[in-house]
Amino acid sequence: MRQLFKFHGGVHPPTHKEQSSQSPIAQAVLPSRLVVPLYQHIGNRAKPAVEVGQRVRKGQIIGMPEGSLSSAVHAPTSGTVAAIDMQQVAHASGMDDLCVTLIPDGQEEWIKREGMDYLSINKADIRFVLRMAGVVGLGGATFPSDQKLRPGKHKIKTVVLNGAECEPYITCDDLLMRERAEEIIQGAEIIRYMLDAEEVLIGIEDNKPEAIAAMRLAVNARPRSASADRMEVIAVPTLYPGGGAKQLIRVLTGIEVAAGVRSTDLGAQCFNVGTAYSIYRAIAHGEPLISRIVTVTGNVAQARNFEVLFGTPAHELVSQAAPLPDTNGYLMGGPMMGIRLPSEQVGIIKATNCIIAMSDVLFPPAPPALPCIRCTRCAEACPAELQPQELYWFAKAKNFDKARKYNLFDCIECGACSYVCPSHIPLVQYYRFAKSEIWDQESNQKAADAARVRHEYHEFREEREKREKAEKLAERDRAAQAAKAQKAAAPPTLPPAGEVANVSPCAAPADADPENTMQLKIQRAIEQAKLQAATTTPKNTEQLTPEQRAQIAAIEARRAHIHELASTSVEASSAMLVEANTEVKSQPPTQSPQE
Amino acid sequence: MSAFFSPFISKPEGVSLIMLKVLLALIPGIALYVWFFGSAILISITLASLTALGTEALMLKLRNRPISPFLKDNSALLTAWLLALSIPPLAPWWLVVVGTAFAISISKHLYGGLGNNPFNPAMIGYAVLIISFPLQMTHWITPHGLGQVELGFFDQLDYIFRGILPDGLKLDAVTMATPLDTLKTQLHMYGNINEIMNLPIYGHLAGQGSEWVATGFLLGGLYLLATRLISWHIPVAYLGTLFITAGLFHLADPAHYVTPLFHWFSGAAMIGAFFILTDPVSGPTTHKGKLIFAAGAGFITYLIRVFGGFPDGMAFATLLMNICVPLIDAYTQPKVFGKKGRLSDKNGGQA
Numbered sequence: 001m002r003q004l005f006k007f008h009g010g011v012h013p014p015t016h017k018e019q020s021s022q023s024p025i026a027q028a029v030l031p032s033r034l035v036v037p038l039y040q041h042i043g044n045r046a047k048p049a050v051e052v053g054q055r056v057r058k059g060q061i062i063g064m065p066e067g068s069l070s071s072a073v074h075a076p077t078s079g080t081v082a083a084i085d086m087q088q089v090a091h092a093s094g095m096d097d098l099c100v101t102l103i104p105d106g107q108e109e110w111i112k113r114e115g116m117d118y119l120s121i122n123k124a125d126i127r128f129v130l131r132m133a134g135v136v137g138l139g140g141a142t143f144p145s146d147q148k149l150r151p152g153k154h155k156i157k158t159v160v161l162n163g164a165e166c167e168p169y170i171t172c173d174d175l176l177m178r179e180r181a182e183e184i185i186q187g188a189e190i191i192r193y194m195l196d197a198e199e200v201l202i203g204i205e206d207n208k209p210e211a212i213a214a215m216r217l218a219v220n221a222r223p224r225s226a227s228a229d230r231m232e233v234i235a236v237p238t239l240y241p242g243g244g245a246k247q248l249i250r251v252l253t254g255i256e257v258a259a260g261v262r263s264t265d266l267g268a269q270c271f272n273v274g275t276a277y278s279i280y281r282a283i284a285h286g287e288p289l290i291s292r293i294v295t296v297t298g299n300v301a302q303a304r305n306f307e308v309l310f311g312t313p314a315h316e317l318v319s320q321a322a323p324l325p326d327t328n329g330y331l332m333g334g335p336m337m338g339i340r341l342p343s344e345q346v347g348i349i350k351a352t353n354c355i356i357a358m359s360d361v362l363f364p365p366a367p368p369a370l371p372c373i374r375c376t377r378c379a380e381a382c383p384a385e386l387q388p389q390e391l392y393w394f395a396k397a398k399n400f401d402k403a404r405k406y407n408l409f410d411c412i413e414c415g416a417c418s419y420v421c422p423s424h425i426p427l428v429q430y431y432r433f434a435k436s437e438i439w440d441q442e443s444n445q446k447a448a449d450a451a452r453v454r455h456e457y458h459e460f461r462e463e464r465e466k467r468e469k470a471e472k473l474a475e476r477d478r479a480a481q482a483a484k485a486q487k488a489a490a491p492p493t494l495p496p497a498g499e500v501a502n503v504s505p506c507a508a509p510a511d512a513d514p515e516n517t518m519q520l521k522i523q524r525a526i527e528q529a530k531l532q533a534a535t536t537t538p539k540n541t542e543q544l545t546p547e548q549r550a551q552i553a554a555i556e557a558r559r560a561h562i563h564e565l566a567s568t569s570v571e572a573s574s575a576m577l578v579e580a581n582t583e584v585k586s587q588p589p590t591q592s593p594q595e
Numbered sequence: 596m597s598a599f600f601s602p603f604i605s606k607p608e609g610v611s612l613i614m615l616k617v618l619l620a621l622i623p624g625i626a627l628y629v630w631f632f633g634s635a636i637l638i639s640i641t642l643a644s645l646t647a648l649g650t651e652a653l654m655l656k657l658r659n660r661p662i663s664p665f666l667k668d669n670s671a672l673l674t675a676w677l678l679a680l681s682i683p684p685l686a687p688w689w690l691v692v693v694g695t696a697f698a699i700s701i702s703k704h705l706y707g708g709l710g711n712n713p714f715n716p717a718m719i720g721y722a723v724l725i726i727s728f729p730l731q732m733t734h735w736i737t738p739h740g741l742g743q744v745e746l747g748f749f750d751q752l753d754y755i756f757r758g759i760l761p762d763g764l765k766l767d768a769v770t771m772a773t774p775l776d777t778l779k780t781q782l783h784m785y786g787n788i789n790e791i792m793n794l795p796i797y798g799h800l801a802g803q804g805s806e807w808v809a810t811g812f813l814l815g816g817l818y819l820l821a822t823r824l825i826s827w828h829i830p831v832a833y834l835g836t837l838f839i840t841a842g843l844f845h846l847a848d849p850a851h852y853v854t855p856l857f858h859w860f861s862g863a864a865m866i867g868a869f870f871i872l873t874d875p876v877s878g879p880t881t882h883k884g885k886l887i888f889a890a891g892a893g894f895i896t897y898l899i900r901v902f903g904g905f906p907d908g909m910a911f912a913t914l915l916m917n918i919c920v921p922l923i924d925a926y927t928q929p930k931v932f933g934k935k936g937r938l939s940d941k942n943g944g945q946a
Contacts, residue, residue, distance in 0.1 A: 007932070008932065011606075013604055013606075014604075092600075168604070246932070246933075250932075256932055256933035256935070257933055258931075258932065258933025258934050259932075259933065261933065331603060335601070335602060335603040335604045336601060336602045336603075336604070337601050338601055338603070339600075339601065340599055340600075358603075363598070363603045363604065365598065366598050366605055367609065367664075368661075370609075370610050370664065370665075370668060370709065370710070371707075371708065371709050371710030371711060372710050373610060373670075373709065373710045373875050373876050374710065374875045374876055374878070374880055375613070375875040376875065376880045379880065379881075380826075383932065384931055384932045385929060385930070385931045385932045386931055387880060387881070387928065389880055390880070390924075390928075406928070407931045407934075410931050410932065410933075410934075413601075415601050415602030418602050418605065419602050419604065419605050420605075420606050421605065422606075422608055422609050422610045422612075422613055423609070423610055423710070424605055424609065426598070426600065428600070428601065428602065429600050432600075
C-alpha cells in the first residue's frame, strides 16, 4: 500500500454524483448554431482565421494562436460562419468577447486528419501539434498544454494525473475514466515521454470505484516497456478540495507547492485526465479539441454526461436532460467554485465541465450573514492553512496591507471556509474583493511610477538643454573675448621684461610671444563661463558634491515618507469610516501610520 | 433567489444551532445542581434568560439592528445561563437582573454586539457583581442533607423576590460559604488541610454536592469535544496547567495546599474549562494561541484562589487573558501551506 499524505482541512459537502453517473456518456444533439469564443484558454486570444460567410469543415482552425502562450480554436462541426462579433460568453463578469458564430450544415464533414506515432517525431513538433490542435487543460484552468510539456530547468520526477474530481455534482471525469481509460493512459504515456518523468501517479477519489477499476485495468493492460515503467492508479480519500492540483500533488507525493511557486520547480507536474485523453486524440488521431464531456445535472429529470461540441448554447444542451419547470438559472462548474452563467444562451467552452440547473430548492438562498464569532471553523477547513477569519476582518476594513501579510494571495478560493461558516458570511467574495483592490492599487502604482520616470526624464532633458545653451553662450563669449584679446595684442606694446615677470609668475619671460598671454585669457574666460553655467543652473545634479547629493537624497526620502504617511492615514481614516458604518470591534488594530 | 457567487452551498449548522448545542451541554450540570441544591437555580436561570433576551432586544432596537435574527442566535441565552450558574441561587432577584443586563448591554452591545465583544460578557457580569455586591454574592445554598433546614421551592421563590424567609429562620441557617472559601478561612484558623477536609461540607474530591455539579459540566464538556463544537486545546491546557500548578504546591507542602483534583472539581474550573474560556468571540483563534491563553488562565486561577482575595479566580483569570488575546493571536500565526520550510512529511497539520 502506498504511503499517502494529508493536506490540512477540507470539507465533505454532499456529493450528488449518483444523479448523473448512472448513465453512459451520450452524444449531445447537434445544436442549431454554435457560438465559439476565441478566448477559451489562458494567454492571448486566438486571432480570427475565417471570414463571415465562409464555409468551414469540422476541425478547421477558426482562430489562430497568437504569441507563445495561446492556443488554436476550431470549428466544432462543418457549416457556415454567420458572424464574427462580440457575444456574451461563459464568464462570471457577464462581459462580451469575440466569438465565431457557426451555422452547422449537418454534414459533419471533417478536415483531413492524420495521426502519428509520438516516438517518431521530435518533442518540439509534438508541442506544435498540440498548440495547433487547441489542447488546453480541461480541469478548469485551460492552460495551454504545449506550454506545460516544455522541459524546464528542473527534472520532473512525477507526473500527477488528476482524476480526483472532488467538486459535488460533477462526474465528467468519472465517466471518461470508466469509458475511455485506455486512451487516457496512452495520453499519460505521451506526457511522461514529453517530460521524461520517472513515474505517473493517477489520483482518483475513492468514491469512484468503477473509474478506479477501469483505470487499473488499462494501466495493467499496457504493453510493458523496458524501463521507467512506473504508472500507478491510487485511490485518494474523498475530501474537498482534494482535486485541486496543489492538494492532489500533496496527497500523492508529499510535496507542498506554495503560492507563487511552480510545481515543476519541485519536480511534479499535474494534468487532468481529460487533458491526457485530448492529448492522445490530438497526437494519435490528429483530432483537434472541438468537444468535451460535460455533466448536465441538478434540477433536471435525466441528469447525465454528454459529449458536447464547443459553442453549443447552454440551454440547448440542458434541454436534452429535461430540466424541471422551477429551474431559475445555470451554474457552470461545481457548486463550490463554479460561476452562475450570465445567460442561458452562452456557449459551452473548454472550461465547462458541468452545467447545473439551479432552483431555489436545490440551492436555497443563504440566510442573512451574521457577524463573525471567530469560531475558526474556516481555519480548520482551509486547505491553504490560512486564517480566514483574520483575512475577512482585514478585507472588510480594507486593511489590504495586513491582508497581504496574512497571505491573502495563498487563497485558492476553494470556498471551504464559506461552506462551513456558521454565520453564513460570503468569505470568498471578501477575498476576491481584497485581491482585486490590491491588483488595482498595484497597477495604479505602476502607472504612477511610469509617469514619474517620464517626468523625471523630461526634467533631465530640460536641464540638459539649458546647460548646453549656457555652454554655447559661454563659447560665444569666449570667442568674443578672444577676438578682443587678439585685437589688444595686435599693437606690440610690451612692458619691460622685469615688470612682466612681476605681473605673473607664470607669464612668459621677456621674450615670450604674445600667444601665451592670450591663452591665459582664454583659459580665464572658459573658467568664467563654466562658473556662470554652474550658477545659472543650480538644479544641475550632475555637478553636485557627494555631500550635497546625500542631503538631497535625505530630503527626497523624507518627502516620500511624508507622502506615504499622508496616504496611509487617509486609508486608515477611510477604514475607520467603513467600520463606523458597519460594526466596531476592537480586536485587530487598524494599521497606524507608524507601522 | 440563490446566491450569485460561489460557493452556492453551505453547511446547515448555523450560529444559533451551535449555541443551542452548547446550552444543551450545560443540562447535565444543571440537573445535578438541582438534585443537590434544590430548584432555586432554575429560578435564577429563568430570570437571567428573560433579562438577557429583553436587554438584547432593547439594545438591538437602540442600535437600529434587525432584532429577530440576533434574538434567535441563542448567544444571549448562553451568556445568561453561564452568569446564572456563577452566582448564588438564593441571591435577590435584582442581583441576577443587574448582572445580566450589564453583561448584555455594556460588555456586549456597546462593543458592537455579537462577535465584537473583547471580554466574555458573562464574566464581566460576574466581576461587576462580586465587586459591587460582595455580601449578596455569598449566599450559597447548603447542599442537600447538610443544613439544619431545607427551603422548599416556594420558600426560595419568596426569598428571592421578597427577601422573606419562613418564620424564625435566619439566612445563615440555609446558606454557607463555598468549599473554596471555607478552605481559605479555615486554613487561617487551623492551618492544616487534613483537619479541614474532614468538615462535613467536603465530599470525596472537593465540596459536597458541588463536586458532582462539576462532574456534570465535565460530561457536557466531553460532549462538546466529541461533537467538535470545541477543540481540545483550551480545556486541556487550562485543566493541565491548573493541575500541574496545584500539584507542585501540593507536593511541596501537602499540609497547606490541597490536591490538584480538589481544584479541578471546585468552583468554576470545569464549567470554565469547557464553557467559559472556550467562548470563541473573546478567545484567541490559533491553536498555539489557545494553549497559551488557557494555560495563562489556569495559572491565574490558581494564584487568585490560593493567594488572592476572591473565593474563585475563574472570572478574573478569563478577563485578564481576554486582554491578551489580540497580542496572542498576532504572535502565534501559523505558517501556511508550502511555507513551513519542509518539502515533504507525513502529516500536513491535522487533516
